[in-house]
Amino acid sequence: MAQGPHPAPPRTPVSPAVVSAAARPAPSTPTTAAEKVTGAQSIVRSLEEVGAEVVFGIPGGAILPTYDPLMDSTRLRHILVRHEQGGGHAATGYAAATGRVGVCMATSGPGATNLVTPIADANMDSVPLVAITGQVGASLIGTDAFQEADIVGITLPVTKHNFLVTDADEIPRVIAEAFHIAESGRPGPVLVDIAKSAMQAQTTFAWPQEIALPGYHPVTKPHAKQIREAARLLATARRPVLYVGGGVIRARAARQLRALVDASGAPAVTTLMARGALPDTHPQNLGMPGMHGTVAAVAALQKADLVVALGARFDDRVTGQLSSFAPNATVVHADIDPAEIGKNKAVDVPIVGDLAEVLADLLPELEREHGQHGKPDLEAWWRQLDAWRETFPLGYDEPSDGHLAPQHVIQRIGEITGPEATYVAGVGQHQMWAAQFIKYERPNAWLNSGGLGTMGYAVPAAMGAKVGEPDRTVWAIDGDGCFQMTNQELATCAINEIPIKVAVVNNSSLGMVRQWQTLFYESRYSNTDLHTGHGTRRIPDFVKLADAYGCVGLRCETKADVDATIKRALEIDDQPVVVDFTVSRDAMVWPMVAAGVSNDDIQYARGISPAWDRED
Numbered sequence: 001m002a003q004g005p006h007p008a009p010p011r012t013p014v015s016p017a018v019v020s021a022a023a024r025p026a027p028s029t030p031t032t033a034a035e036k037v038t039g040a041q042s043i044v045r046s047l048e049e050v051g052a053e054v055v056f057g058i059p060g061g062a063i064l065p066t067y068d069p070l071m072d073s074t075r076l077r078h079i080l081v082r083h084e085q086g087g088g089h090a091a092t093g094y095a096a097a098t099g100r101v102g103v104c105m106a107t108s109g110p111g112a113t114n115l116v117t118p119i120a121d122a123n124m125d126s127v128p129l130v131a132i133t134g135q136v137g138a139s140l141i142g143t144d145a146f147q148e149a150d151i152v153g154i155t156l157p158v159t160k161h162n163f164l165v166t167d168a169d170e171i172p173r174v175i176a177e178a179f180h181i182a183e184s185g186r187p188g189p190v191l192v193d194i195a196k197s198a199m200q201a202q203t204t205f206a207w208p209q210e211i212a213l214p215g216y217h218p219v220t221k222p223h224a225k226q227i228r229e230a231a232r233l234l235a236t237a238r239r240p241v242l243y244v245g246g247g248v249i250r251a252r253a254a255r256q257l258r259a260l261v262d263a264s265g266a267p268a269v270t271t272l273m274a275r276g277a278l279p280d281t282h283p284q285n286l287g288m289p290g291m292h293g294t295v296a297a298v299a300a301l302q303k304a305d306l307v308v309a310l311g312a313r314f315d316d317r318v319t320g321q322l323s324s325f326a327p328n329a330t331v332v333h334a335d336i337d338p339a340e341i342g343k344n345k346a347v348d349v350p351i352v353g354d355l356a357e358v359l360a361d362l363l364p365e366l367e368r369e370h371g372q373h374g375k376p377d378l379e380a381w382w383r384q385l386d387a388w389r390e391t392f393p394l395g396y397d398e399p400s401d402g403h404l405a406p407q408h409v410i411q412r413i414g415e416i417t418g419p420e421a422t423y424v425a426g427v428g429q430h431q432m433w434a435a436q437f438i439k440y441e442r443p444n445a446w447l448n449s450g451g452l453g454t455m456g457y458a459v460p461a462a463m464g465a466k467v468g469e470p471d472r473t474v475w476a477i478d479g480d481g482c483f484q485m486t487n488q489e490l491a492t493c494a495i496n497e498i499p500i501k502v503a504v505v506n507n508s509s510l511g512m513v514r515q516w517q518t519l520f521y522e523s524r525y526s527n528t529d530l531h532t533g534h535g536t537r538r539i540p541d542f543v544k545l546a547d548a549y550g551c552v553g554l555r556c557e558t559k560a561d562v563d564a565t566i567k568r569a570l571e572i573d574d575q576p577v578v579v580d581f582t583v584s585r586d587a588m589v590w591p592m593v594a595a596g597v598s599n600d601d602i603q604y605a606r607g608i609s610p611a612w613d614r615e616d
Helices: 038-052 064-070 085-097 118-125 151-157 168-183 196-200 222-236 254-264 295-302 357-371 381-393 406-417 429-437 458-468 480-486 489-495 511-521 542-548 559-571
Strands: 016-018 035-038 054-057 077-080 102-106 129-135 161-165 189-195 201-207 240-244 268-270 306-310 330-335 349-352 422-425 474-479 501-506 550-557 579-583
Touching: 016 330, 035 038, 038 064, 038 168, 038 201, 054 085, 064 129, 064 196, 077 489, 085 118, 085 129, 085 458, 085 480, 085 489, 118 129, 118 189, 129 161, 129 168, 129 196, 129 542, 151 161, 151 189, 161 168, 161 254, 161 489, 168 189, 168 196, 168 201, 168 330, 189 196, 189 349, 222 306, 222 330, 222 349, 222 357, 240 254, 254 357, 295 381, 306 357, 330 357, 406 429, 406 474, 406 501, 406 559, 422 429, 422 458, 429 474, 429 501, 429 511, 458 474, 458 480, 458 489, 458 501, 474 480, 480 501, 501 559, 542 579, 550 559, 559 579
Parallel strands: 016 161, 054 077, 054 102, 102 129, 129 189, 161 189, 240 268, 240 306, 306 330, 330 349, 422 474, 474 501, 501 579, 550 579
Antiparallel strands: 035 201
């Protein structure tokens, strides 16, 4: 996470910038003619000037002054959500799909605190987001006034930067800075908390000519010496692996990544957040590493003599037991956030810079090394990797209980819909199956809550993605547990003509929790039965619920009907569609590395582990 506008230690949240009449910089030269407006009008004008297109929000007392001029804007589309959390996730989905800054708005107190989860989610996954919240009047701050909450203090650990605005004159500058901070360097969420008194005050609107943020200078250009050393290592390694993280997608560096992969001849693994950064059909893509990654991807990292990490965090879901991760590998780590380098794993060659520039600089250096020393002999390495791929492919067993295999449902959604669609997942088993069994051929085709693991992400994020790219088909692949946390946004979709498709992978359970109970708690299923699909009761009945929300509801219970049901959902393009797929509750996600154990102990299926020593 790049530092905020004031100096701060790595990963330490920047103190909120409290801007008031007593402490503000000299006004900059405006680019538009100065005019008298209210603070509320200044907020709307500022959003227009910065290029915002859509605001997801819901009004309330403290933010109400802003909603009046918002009604008159011809450049901003406001989408009235049904819950602030939905608005935050919608803005995040919009940003993740388009690469533009997402915007959400809420009132003070409980309205603002309902944004905490999507703000934290955006922070973990480096999504550019600006959250604007109303605050009680400046004279009431700190008095425990009605619907007052210290949202700046609450969100300080989970934002890239915070602002508290009590002076209307500061609104244009603060909003300009907020957008700049959100999208520059390592992207992330910025909170702008504005006192109601500032919204009601008279001010002179003047858009800043330039943004001056002393102490905030994200490094984008990598150091040439480090690039040369990385190229030398990649040109001479016998068992290299490119460990590709979500930073490649945020940097819009997929094209540069493809060029490096082709030139190096090295295998690549794409993390949960990087699915689509390199096409799955590329022969050098080993798939996803980590807890539920492919055996080939996990094994490649464990047996590598060189790991080149590109925009990845070495998080626990990828490394497993950190002390045993890639034990014999030299590590090159490139990231725009210097705080990530060496945070979890010791690094031999640190490279700080924007991934697009890092990769662009690395390619000619690698080609120079090849020209001087020849290309490395990776034939033996690829024989081993291909053997793992052939011996341990992704697969699944047909359920014995007569219900659908969830893997088959998700795989057919991807195959029938195609790679140009956008797929948005909730969190849990269905998320892992969607990451495994759908082929991703382009960046931003796969959206999910990776770092925070937020149940309830899928439906509102899919809504935001569809708003941002209305010509793409957007599937929300959700579990019956996740779906019930934010499905009220189906009303938002129906009223605003946002025709997303929702596949509810309904195993009538909190599936991933149930899987862990099966494996680690002697099949004692404490509080994981949701009663949504198996047996005689469906509480709720998702088809009836869809109808009540103005959507088309479909149900599929047999394998023979899967394709026809998916095709029927795709034919409907003027309403949201919800498909209830009744799947087996006993299906599990494999492969699996249990939490806290070494990746060497990966299980291909229950009780089946690769014999590494015999395969080395």
